[in-house]
Amino acid sequence: MRLSQLFTKTSKTVPADEQAINAKLLIQAGFIHKEMAGVYAYLPLGLKVLDNIKQIVREEMNAIGGQEVMMTVLQPRELFEKTDRWDDKKVDNWFKTKLDNGSELGLGFTHEEPIVNTLSSYVNSYKDLPIFVYQIQTKFRNEKRAKSGLLRGREFIMKDMYSLARTPAEHDELYERAATAYTKVYDRLGIGDITYRTAADGGVFTKKFSDEFQTLSPLGEDTIYLDEAKRLAINNEIYTDANLVKLGLDKSKLVEKRAVEVGNIFPLETKYTNALGVYYTDKNGQQQPIIMGCYGIGISRLMGVLAEHFADNKGLVWPKNIAPAQIYLIGIGDVVKDTTGLYEKLQQQGIEVLYDDRDVHPGQKFADSELMGIPYRVTLSEKTLSQNKVELTNRSSGEIKLLTADELVARL
Amino acid sequence: MRLSQLFTKTSKTVPADEQAINAKLLIQAGFIHKEMAGVYAYLPLGLKVLDNIKQIVREEMNAIGGQEVMMTVLQPRELFEKTDRWDDKKVDNWFKTKLDNGSELGLGFTHEEPIVNTLSSYVNSYKDLPIFVYQIQTKFRNEKRAKSGLLRGREFIMKDMYSLARTPAEHDELYERAATAYTKVYDRLGIGDITYRTAADGGVFTKKFSDEFQTLSPLGEDTIYLDEAKRLAINNEIYTDANLVKLGLDKSKLVEKRAVEVGNIFPLETKYTNALGVYYTDKNGQQQPIIMGCYGIGISRLMGVLAEHFADNKGLVWPKNIAPAQIYLIGIGDVVKDTTGLYEKLQQQGIEVLYDDRDVHPGQKFADSELMGIPYRVTLSEKTLSQNKVELTNRSSGEIKLLTADELVARL
Numbered sequence: 001m002r003l004s005q006l007f008t009k010t011s012k013t014v015p016a017d018e019q020a021i022n023a024k025l026l027i028q029a030g031f032i033h034k035e036m037a038g039v040y041a042y043l044p045l046g047l048k049v050l051d052n053i054k055q056i057v058r059e060e061m062n063a064i065g066g067q068e069v070m071m072t073v074l075q076p077r078e079l080f081e082k083t084d085r086w087d088d089k090k091v092d093n094w095f096k097t098k099l100d101n102g103s104e105l106g107l108g109f110t111h112e113e114p115i116v117n118t119l120s121s122y123v124n125s126y127k128d129l130p131i132f133v134y135q136i137q138t139k140f141r142n143e144k145r146a147k148s149g150l151l152r153g154r155e156f157i158m159k160d161m162y163s164l165a166r167t168p169a170e171h172d173e174l175y176e177r178a179a180t181a182y183t184k185v186y187d188r189l190g191i192g193d194i195t196y197r198t199a200a201d202g203g204v205f206t207k208k209f210s211d212e213f214q215t216l217s218p219l220g221e222d223t224i225y226l227d228e229a230k231r232l233a234i235n236n237e238i239y240t241d242a243n244l245v246k247l248g249l250d251k252s253k254l255v256e257k258r259a260v261e262v263g264n265i266f267p268l269e270t271k272y273t274n275a276l277g278v279y280y281t282d283k284n285g286q287q288q289p290i291i292m293g294c295y296g297i298g299i300s301r302l303m304g305v306l307a308e309h310f311a312d313n314k315g316l317v318w319p320k321n322i323a324p325a326q327i328y329l330i331g332i333g334d335v336v337k338d339t340t341g342l343y344e345k346l347q348q349q350g351i352e353v354l355y356d357d358r359d360v361h362p363g364q365k366f367a368d369s370e371l372m373g374i375p376y377r378v379t380l381s382e383k384t385l386s387q388n389k390v391e392l393t394n395r396s397s398g399e400i401k402l403l404t405a406d407e408l409v410a411r412l
Numbered sequence: 413m414r415l416s417q418l419f420t421k422t423s424k425t426v427p428a429d430e431q432a433i434n435a436k437l438l439i440q441a442g443f444i445h446k447e448m449a450g451v452y453a454y455l456p457l458g459l460k461v462l463d464n465i466k467q468i469v470r471e472e473m474n475a476i477g478g479q480e481v482m483m484t485v486l487q488p489r490e491l492f493e494k495t496d497r498w499d500d501k502k503v504d505n506w507f508k509t510k511l512d513n514g515s516e517l518g519l520g521f522t523h524e525e526p527i528v529n530t531l532s533s534y535v536n537s538y539k540d541l542p543i544f545v546y547q548i549q550t551k552f553r554n555e556k557r558a559k560s561g562l563l564r565g566r567e568f569i570m571k572d573m574y575s576l577a578r579t580p581a582e583h584d585e586l587y588e589r590a591a592t593a594y595t596k597v598y599d600r601l602g603i604g605d606i607t608y609r610t611a612a613d614g615g616v617f618t619k620k621f622s623d624e625f626q627t628l629s630p631l632g633e634d635t636i637y638l639d640e641a642k643r644l645a646i647n648n649e650i651y652t653d654a655n656l657v658k659l660g661l662d663k664s665k666l667v668e669k670r671a672v673e674v675g676n677i678f679p680l681e682t683k684y685t686n687a688l689g690v691y692y693t694d695k696n697g698q699q700q701p702i703i704m705g706c707y708g709i710g711i712s713r714l715m716g717v718l719a720e721h722f723a724d725n726k727g728l729v730w731p732k733n734i735a736p737a738q739i740y741l742i743g744i745g746d747v748v749k750d751t752t753g754l755y756e757k758l759q760q761q762g763i764e765v766l767y768d769d770r771d772v773h774p775g776q777k778f779a780d781s782e783l784m785g786i787p788y789r790v791t792l793s794e795k796t797l798s799q800n801k802v803e804l805t806n807r808s809s810g811e812i813k814l815l816t817a818d819e820l821v822a823r824l
Contacts, residue, residue: 007540007545009534033530035526039486041481041482041483041484044481047482050482067456068456068459069453069454070459071447073550073567074567095509096509097507097509097519100554100555100556101556118453118455121445122421133419138550143512144512154486155486
């Protein structure tokens with residue numbers, strides 16, 4: 001895309017009403033727009049990043065047999081009363097609204113109830129299970145405070161998956177399959193090496209732990225105790241000698257770290273299926289309970305985490321596979337024809353390029369390429385062209401190479 | 413995908429609580445799930461259809477320079493008060509909710525205000541215009557009645573685009589560019605020949621007409637008067653002699669038709685930009701008003717229209733480019749190995765196949781392939797294999813061909 005056509009602009013002014021680094025940088029770079037605290041619109045470059053993250057998550061969920069659906073935002077009161085999650089004393093972050101006839105509705109903050117209710121139309125026999133079903137959808141939580149930018153939104157994008165299994169062993173197999181898919185997601189996003197499966201509280205209706213995926217970060221809100229050799233951690237909230245024994249962790253080998261949660265998976269036992277009266281009939285014609293798991297990744301939160309984690313003092317630094325473009329193209333001096341030619345050549349190769357064809361000083365172009373965090377900057381000048389070459393600068397490492405156009409294409 | 417893995421099932425029972433054919437068929441085929449009147453979840457096959465429609469619309473909006481964004485559902489009261497669209501007496505189909513601190517919010521039913529408000533951060537100079545910006549997003553309207561399935565939802569998916577122009581001539585150029593893109597969308601969806609640009613009421617703040625795109629259908633809610641030669645129509649609502657003169661239509665050449673609206677485009681003049689105080693500075697340093705247009709396509713409504721329009725007495729009939737799969741594959745008798753082999757071969761070619769590997773009677777498989785509306789059914793039996801061939805049945809025409817596997821692949 002030509003930057004002269006892109007409607008967003010970068011800004012040197014740090015937003016005064018934001019505390020979180022991710023929100024400050026993403027707003028300055030023109031990736032998001034703040035509608036109100038915890039509620040952000042995604043502008044063209046920000047939407048591309050969001051979509052790229054979604055697609056990676058989608059591919060890994062599909063790879064383990066996940067079937068994608070899209071549930072609704074509007075939720076009926078009756079459904080959540082069945083599981084005792086309607087009352088504001090039980091769930092304190094509902095947004096609620098009303099139909100024209102006065103019936104109360106909620107805005108979905110999670111979807112266990114509607115998923116189980118929908119599946120009840122299709123699940124009868126043992127032949128209908130197991131099931132992995134997921135969605136990538138906008139969710140709503142009426143947070144009292146929303147100061148963390150994309151890390152904790154009132155309106156946010158989430159991938160939530162649910163598993164339905166016939167036996168504890170089958171549930172465990174699905175649960176571990178999902179955990180493995182999660183590690184693949186973080187690997188692909190470039191944070192696999194610093195992201196750890198972390199035992200956390202399982203909630204009131206299971207004796208098991210839940211599992212968080214925690215990315216090491218000085219900015220994180222969580223404290224975890226980490227066994228690097230086992231690549232396992234335990235959340236501070238459940239850090240007791242008894243739990244360490246259960247997890248097979250040795251206190252002397254644990255290191256305290258700050259971390260930010262980038263996913264969580266929960267055993268739900270039979271809480272929701274039983275409450276909604278959904279069972280299956282086994283081979284002997286006996287009615288049996290269905291064991292459920294749920295698996296969340298905050299897509300917009302992850303965008304905030306990645307923005308904040310990789311950023312440096314010049315701005316954003318996107319991993320290649322979620323960047324809104326691979327190349328930021330700049331021509332310095334009287335080289336418009338060559339620069340435009342290279343732009344077209346790269347586009348023909350299917351390489352996504354931001355071509356800075358604006359009539360502004362090269363210094364501003366360099367600064368914007370850094371603020372936006374595009375992985376590679378390609379610069380043409382009379383000097384580079386005199387050698388029949390272009391300059392390739394790596395945003396992350398700062399490494400500079402002189403390459404011919406063909407070498408550049410081959411490299412990408 | 414193997415049907416034994418798909419969690420949805422077809423149903424012979426017509427939903428008793430639905431009046432609309434589109435909802436009845438889509439529920440029976442397992443494409444959607446009704447959460448409440450006018451609020452539907454999209455199940456795996458339904459989501460594919462929806463995504464395919466979205467992608468066609470997205471490509472055509474991108475082709476005319478549209479920049480995609482994603483605005484928020486939650487909308488602040490203050491913003492809509494500026495344009496006098498907050499009060500329930502002015503807009504009677506708001507869903508409203510509250511922040512924890514008591515501030516009132518609305519659920520976006522349209523996005524002129526937040527779009528203009530967002531663009532105000534980026535638009536100053538004549539160099540920043542024109543702009544085409546669009547989103548494909550979930551919208552909410554608190555309809556009193558919602559009996560038309562996907563045709564009129566309380567929660568629905570819409571593509572809404574907005575143009576900002578410097579002059580009336582520039583606005584007109586953008587408006588016609590969008591109209592042309594709309595006709596391309598309907599052509600690609602297979603309803604181009606029966607979809608007509610139709611003059612309709614422009615609203616209170618313009619002397620111009622708005623334009624609807626109306627698809628001929630006995631099921632339509634609208635009455636239009638059509639000049640087939642000019643491929644232009646006029647909506648019954650504004651069918652006056654004076655308007656016919658303005659439109660250059662000859663009453664004697666018009667035919668009355670029933671039709672369903674599949675898109676509409678509106679000149680907004682300067683109503684929203686002026687109300688929100690957004691102007692541009694021209695070459696002479698003078699502040700000037702910005703002329704706006706808006707362009708809507710109901711994506712989920714279009715899915716309902718297409719479902720209903722192409723359906724026959726056996727079920728759904730999807731156009732090829734939005735069908736959830738191209739082929740419904742059935743093996744009759746002891747031909748599992750050959751059928752599975754063909755399934756894998758077709759998948760390797762990137763052809764989407766629903767492989768009915770369920771242990772059910774062939775009659776049910778045939779009926780399901782018809783109810784689901786998959787464009788081609790491929791049947792293998794000992795008889796076809798004895799000729800080294802497979803049977804290809806066209807869902808729409810009923811035409812049957814015997815082909816070799818290679819001929820089948822070449823044909824698709």
